[in-house]
Amino acid sequence: MSKYNTEEKVSDYIDALNNEQKSEIIGTTDDQELEKLMATVRLVRTLREPTLPEEGYPHRLAQAVSDKLKKEKQSSSNQSVKSAPKSIRRILPPMAALAASLLMLLLINWFGLFDQDVVYAMEKAVAQLSNYHGILEIRTKNAAGVEWLVRQVEIWSEDDKYAIKQDDGTVTVNNGQQKWQISQEKKEVVLLPLLPDPTGNSFDLRDEAKRAKQYPHTIVGSELVAGRQTTKLAISPPGGREYYLWVDTETNLPIQLQTAMQNALQTTYTFVSFEPNTEINPQRFAYQVPEGYQVVENNPGQLVATIEEAVAISGLNPLLPEQAPTRILAFEDGIVFDYGDTTIKETLPEGEFVLAPDAFLGTAASGQLEVWQERLRWRQDGIEIQVEGVQRVELARQIAPDLALPNSNQDLVSKAQVKVSVDKEIVEADQKQVDRGSSPWQLDPLQVALVFVNLKVTPEGIQGEPVIPMSSFKLVENNSAEAVVEVANGPIERVYLKKLVRQDDTGIWSVVGYDPR
Amino acid sequence: MISADDYKKAKEGDLKAIENICVVTWEPLYRFIYYKVQNREEAEDITQETYVKTLTYLQKNNAPQKNFLGFMKTVSLNIIRDRWRRKKRAGVIVNFQEINPEETVNIDEQNDIAQRLFLKSALAKLSQEQQMILDLRIIKGYSVAETAKLVGKTEAAVRTAQHRALLALARILDDEG
Numbered sequence: 001m002s003k004y005n006t007e008e009k010v011s012d013y014i015d016a017l018n019n020e021q022k023s024e025i026i027g028t029t030d031d032q033e034l035e036k037l038m039a040t041v042r043l044v045r046t047l048r049e050p051t052l053p054e055e056g057y058p059h060r061l062a063q064a065v066s067d068k069l070k071k072e073k074q075s076s077s078n079q080s081v082k083s084a085p086k087s088i089r090r091i092l093p094p095m096a097a098l099a100a101s102l103l104m105l106l107l108i109n110w111f112g113l114f115d116q117d118v119v120y121a122m123e124k125a126v127a128q129l130s131n132y133h134g135i136l137e138i139r140t141k142n143a144a145g146v147e148w149l150v151r152q153v154e155i156w157s158e159d160d161k162y163a164i165k166q167d168d169g170t171v172t173v174n175n176g177q178q179k180w181q182i183s184q185e186k187k188e189v190v191l192l193p194l195l196p197d198p199t200g201n202s203f204d205l206r207d208e209a210k211r212a213k214q215y216p217h218t219i220v221g222s223e224l225v226a227g228r229q230t231t232k233l234a235i236s237p238p239g240g241r242e243y244y245l246w247v248d249t250e251t252n253l254p255i256q257l258q259t260a261m262q263n264a265l266q267t268t269y270t271f272v273s274f275e276p277n278t279e280i281n282p283q284r285f286a287y288q289v290p291e292g293y294q295v296v297e298n299n300p301g302q303l304v305a306t307i308e309e310a311v312a313i314s315g316l317n318p319l320l321p322e323q324a325p326t327r328i329l330a331f332e333d334g335i336v337f338d339y340g341d342t343t344i345k346e347t348l349p350e351g352e353f354v355l356a357p358d359a360f361l362g363t364a365a366s367g368q369l370e371v372w373q374e375r376l377r378w379r380q381d382g383i384e385i386q387v388e389g390v391q392r393v394e395l396a397r398q399i400a401p402d403l404a405l406p407n408s409n410q411d412l413v414s415k416a417q418v419k420v421s422v423d424k425e426i427v428e429a430d431q432k433q434v435d436r437g438s439s440p441w442q443l444d445p446l447q448v449a450l451v452f453v454n455l456k457v458t459p460e461g462i463q464g465e466p467v468i469p470m471s472s473f474k475l476v477e478n479n480s481a482e483a484v485v486e487v488a489n490g491p492i493e494r495v496y497l498k499k500l501v502r503q504d505d506t507g508i509w510s511v512v513g514y515d516p517r
Numbered sequence: 518m519i520s521a522d523d524y525k526k527a528k529e530g531d532l533k534a535i536e537n538i539c540v541v542t543w544e545p546l547y548r549f550i551y552y553k554v555q556n557r558e559e560a561e562d563i564t565q566e567t568y569v570k571t572l573t574y575l576q577k578n579n580a581p582q583k584n585f586l587g588f589m590k591t592v593s594l595n596i597i598r599d600r601w602r603r604k605k606r607a608g609v610i611v612n613f614q615e616i617n618p619e620e621t622v623n624i625d626e627q628n629d630i631a632q633r634l635f636l637k638s639a640l641a642k643l644s645q646e647q648q649m650i651l652d653l654r655i656i657k658g659y660s661v662a663e664t665a666k667l668v669g670k671t672e673a674a675v676r677t678a679q680h681r682a683l684l685a686l687a688r689i690l691d692d693e694g
Binding site (some may be wrong): 006007008010011014015016019020021033034037039040041042044045046047048050051052053056057058059061062063064065066067068069070072073117120213 | 528529530531532533535536538539540543544547548549552555558560561564565568569572575590598600632633636637651655656657658660661664676677679680684685686687690
């Protein structure tokens with residue numbers, strides 16, 4: 001190889017690297033000198049900043065990696081399936097068999113590949129949803145296949161404002177300043193407390209997108225729903241029954257939900273008309289009393305500017321978190337602090353502190369803390385405090401710094417003096433029964449303890465009122481997975497329970513031990 | 518920060534978990550690979566393959582979460598070595614010394630810095646003109662024609678000068694390395 005050639009090759013190699021071409025263009029050589037020079041070029045080149053990928057690379061990379069992993073997973077499971085039906089394969093001509101398995105692979109990959117995309121896109125679309133107007137139809141079907149329309153509601157939703165019109169013409173509006181209900185039938189406008197606001201529909205777009213992401217899901221098909229092309233997703237909550245969600249392929253928003261058959265009934269929520277990110281007349285959320293209508297004030301509270309005003313109206317000396325609220329609503333007997341996604345409600349306590357039966361227990365201000373769904377409730381300095389929403393723990397801790405949430409890893413049941421053996425099959429069958437809507441008492445540790453203790457007293461069965469009444473039972477610990485119930489009288493002093501199938505709020509309790517008196 | 522949950526979910530192909538891992542690790546890994554291959558497209562390909570191989574490996578084995586990046590760098594070096602071996606078979610030259618996986622044991626920031634210092638001191642031993650030509654051609658990325666204009670030489674003279682400069686640099690590196 002002549003020196004001139006080597007010079008030129010090295011120069012071409014430098015150009016190729018500068019132009020981000022792959023090194024193959026160099027061609028073949030056994031020239032040791034050239035090899036060394038090229039290595040030296042690469043080494044010198046390490047002193048320059050690498051050419052970085054185009055913007056959005058990490059996301060594209062993650063997508064490609066995710067797709068590839070799923071593809072590999074699918075093809076390996078496909079391989080194990082493929083070996084079984086030998087007789088069929090023998091019948092098929094080799095080319096047809098090859099084509100068929102390629103098609104199968106393609107279909108499996110297609111669905112496996114894109115279910116993550118659908119849910120990801122839905123989550124993004126829901127996050128970007130500024131407003132919508134739609135008609136939601138709620139239909140129920142029984143096990144015999146008979147379907148009927150339960151009701152139809154029209155919804156307008158924008159930021160924190162919404163208006164819901166029922167079949168009977170009743171309209172509920174929350175415009176962020178006020179909440180009211182207009183009843184055509186009674187010709188009245190009822191002012192309702194603005195906060196906390198439990199009103200919502202059972203098919204919340206944001207919740208559905210969140211759930212779909214949380215639980216295992218697969219694409220099961222593509223269907224036309226209310227004239228829209230959708231992707232049908234099957235969602236399987238752990239230990240629960242599969243349900244379906246239809247996602248509009250154009251807007252990536254969920255437009256139909258079908259629950260599993262529960263207690264021989266199945267409900268389908270469908271947006272028969274749905275306009276996302278549309279124009280909504282601001283008058284829709286404006287408070288106006290139609291002529292001839294009466295205004296009914298049901299202690300709706302009023303927005304105030306300062307704590308002092310709230311104290312004057314409520315007669316309550318509230319406990320204040322460090323973080324300032326965005327709004328304060330004062331009632332005759334309470335104050336609500338609003339933080340957008342979270343509210344703190346402080347009221348004067350009435351009677352004993354009674355826990356919701358399916359609540360978990362923590363501690364706050366040296367007393368019991370009720371943890372129920374997205375709500376925390378406890379008593380402190382003669383005030384009952386209820387914090388609800390996303391920031392509940394942070395805000396509650398600003399009022400009660402000693403607040404401790406239930407720890408589901410904490411062992412509560414091993415100290416039981418007598419262990420009760422549990423038949424897993426029976427428990428699983430019971431759980432399925434409860435999932436179908438039967439025997440919901442098994443979700444309440446107090447009820448489960450009551451049945452257990454009374455069956456010890458009257459083994460032949462509980463007839464009429466139980467010998468040891470409900471008032472004798474008190475929940476003393478519940479960390480969401482394990483619970484302890486104290487019994488005031490009878491042969492058993494303490495009952496230990498555990499959620500054996502599922503630890504979320506749909507899991508049933510089983511007695512795993514007790515302390516005899 | 519990558520959580521243990523992310524590693525667990527990523528193995529199953531969970532997009533969000535993979536994205537969490539990629540966001541934290543892609544750049545140092547990509548840079549590391551780029552230094553070896555000096556080509557964007559190839560670096561992107563190998564980066565992707567590294568994640569797939571690493572996560573596939575983790576499906577059967579425990580995650581070396583403590584030095585996940587170091588582990589991925591080792592995986593990437595193996596991929597580069599395999600690719601270059603294939604190229605060698607296809608007749609393309611490779612330098613195996615550059616891609617010795619053992620070196621990953623010592624891969625860290627200090628090592629990179631030491632290598633850069635060593636290289637810079639070797640470059641400093643070249644003549645001013647040679648340094649300038651290598652800087653213009655390789656580090657700044659000018660073409661032969663542009664370099665020729667900048668240094669006031671013919672294109673042929675630039676090629677000859679860059680060839681001589683590289684030979685001299687390779688010799689210095691050999692002597693001192």
